[in-house]
Amino acid sequence: MAQHNELGKKGEQLAVDFLIENSYDIVERNYRFDKAEVDIIAQKGDILAIVEVKTRSSLEFGNPQDFVKPKQIKNLVKAVDEYVTENDLDVEVRFDIIAIVKENKAYKIEHLENAFYHF
Secondary structure (H helix, E strand, O other), X not given: OOHHHHHHHHHHHHHHHHHHHOOOEEEXXXXXXXXXXXXXXXXXXXXXXXXXXXXXXXXXXXXXXXXXXXXXHHHHHHHXXXXXXXXXXXXXXXEEEEEEEEEOOEXXXXXXOOOOOEO
């Protein structure tokens, strides 16, 4: 597996662990619909958190959250709309980003709630 793929998988697991530690229930991982993949769907109370995980080995090219592009957001919104409809959910949906940066052997995790779209 390519090194960036391994870093991405590690980042997703760190994000799941972070969410669990912060009282979220993990509902789905890597939910796919059409052209989108939702990294994590988590629930805390009546909020369904749609979490995009971005992991970087450095800040040399920018913050991890800067790599979530408008087309990806559009695809995520479409996928989540389908997910909520197919599961007949009555919850508030919130889109979050968990930005992770590897610093030497440690990882810095930042949870950005309502990061790019709210409905």
